[in-house]
Amino acid sequence: xxxxxxxxxxxxxxxxxxxxxxxxxxxxxxxxxxxxxxxxxxxxxxxxxxxxxxxxxxxxxxxxxxxxxxxxxxxxxxxxxxxxxxxxxxxxxxxxxxxxxxxxxxxxxxxxxxxxxxxxxxxxxxxxxxxxxxxxxxxxxxxxxxxxxxxxxxxxxxxxxxxxxxxxxxxxxxxxxxxxxxxxxxxxxxxxxxxxxxxxxxxxxxxxxxxxxxxxxxxxxxxxxxxxxxxxxxxxxxxxxxxxxxxxxxxxxxxxxxxxxxx
Numbered sequence: 495x496x497x498x499x500x501x502x503x504x505x506x507x508x509x510x511x512x513x514x515x516x517x518x519x520x521x522x523x524x525x526x527x528x529x530x531x532x533x534x535x536x537x538x539x540x541x542x543x544x545x546x547x548x549x550x551x552x553x554x555x556x557x558x559x560x561x562x563x564x565x566x567x568x569x570x571x572x573x574x575x576x577x578x579x580x581x582x583x584x585x586x587x588x589x590x591x592x593x594x595x596x597x598x599x600x601x602x603x604x605x606x607x608x609x610x611x612x613x614x615x616x617x618x619x620x621x622x623x624x625x626x627x628x629x630x631x632x633x634x635x636x637x638x639x640x641x642x643x644x645x646x647x648x649x650x651x652x653x654x655x656x657x658x659x660x661x662x663x664x665x666x667x668x669x670x671x672x673x674x675x676x677x678x679x680x681x682x683x684x685x686x687x688x689x690x691x692x693x694x695x696x697x698x699x700x701x702x703x704x705x706x707x708x709x710x711x712x713x714x715x716x717x718x719x720x721x722x723x724x725x726x727x728x729x730x731x732x733x734x735x736x737x738x739x740x741x742x743x744x745x746x747x748x749x750x751x752x753x754x755x756x757x
Contacts, residue, residue, distance in 0.1 A: 522713075526713050529639055532637070539640070539644075542641065545645070546646050546648075547653055549649070551653030554653070559660060559661075561602055561606055562660070562663075562665040563664055564668075565598055565602060565661075566594070566664065566667065569669055570590065570668075570670075573586050573589060574586060574673060574677045577589075583673075583680075583683075584679070584686075584687055586669075586673055586679060586684060587673075587685060587686070590669045590673075592692075592696055594661075596752070597700075597748070599658050599662040600704050600748070601745075602661065603704070604711065607654060607711065608740045611650070612712070612737065613715075613737050615646055615716065615719060615736075616719035616737075617719065619719025620718075620722030620728065620732040623720065623721070624725050628720070642716075642720070643720060647712040647716060650708040650709075650711065651705055651712065654704045654705070654707060658701060699752075699755050702751070703747075710743050710744070714739050718732050719733075719736065
């Protein structure tokens with residue numbers, strides 16, 4: 495390898511690695527596109543969907559509430575000291591409402607669901623794959639994708655917006671009580687800024703993001719888990735891969751959706 499190659503090889507490696515991932519990305523989207531007709535075909539596995547809603551939604555409620563409480567508290571403290579320098583503490587209400595509703599609520603809630611539910615989803619499907627349980631389901635003439643994947647995707651899309659609503663409520667409530675009871679902000683002024691400036695779109699944007707995030711992270715978690723190989727080691731690798739890819743995809747999607755709403 496000559497000197498020129500040594501200089502430019504490190505810069506070219508990321509592009510080579512990206513090119514190697516393009517066929518995998520195509521297979522990922524083709525897999526989920528082929529599943530679309532199955533969402534509307536019978537049998538509709540209501541029981542499986544409800545079980546997954548409990549697993550993904552209800553069982554994530556505790557960690558979402560806890561995250562929401564401390565997010566609201568920290569946000570109130572930081573914004574108070576920033577706004578206090580300009581004597582604009584009354585504007586904290588709308589600023590906190592906007593930040594939580596548009597950005598912090600959807601992103602933090604989705605991160606909690608990724609760490610708690612999507613990782614478990616990938617590990618469960620991966621274990622079923624390496625222990626040949628999925629093959630056994632297919633042998634019994636049961637469509638494993640409709641039985642295992644579609645209920646998990648539907649449950650994630652249904653659960654995530656509801657969890658975001660819970661996060662928003664808890665975070666705003668905790669911020670309000672800290673600002674008015676501990677930091678001395680006028681309660682009436684705090685709420686008036688929200689009533690005067692808040693719009694439905696400020697709240698709806700976070701819910702729309704939640705639905706989109708739910709689709710993306712459930713697609714990733716189910717795909718990675720369903721195509722796991724390599725025994726117990728492969729299950730661990732799939733779980734890590736599902737969490738990392740879902741988290742990166744979350745931030746990318748959040749940027750583009752926020753840009754779209756701003757435009």
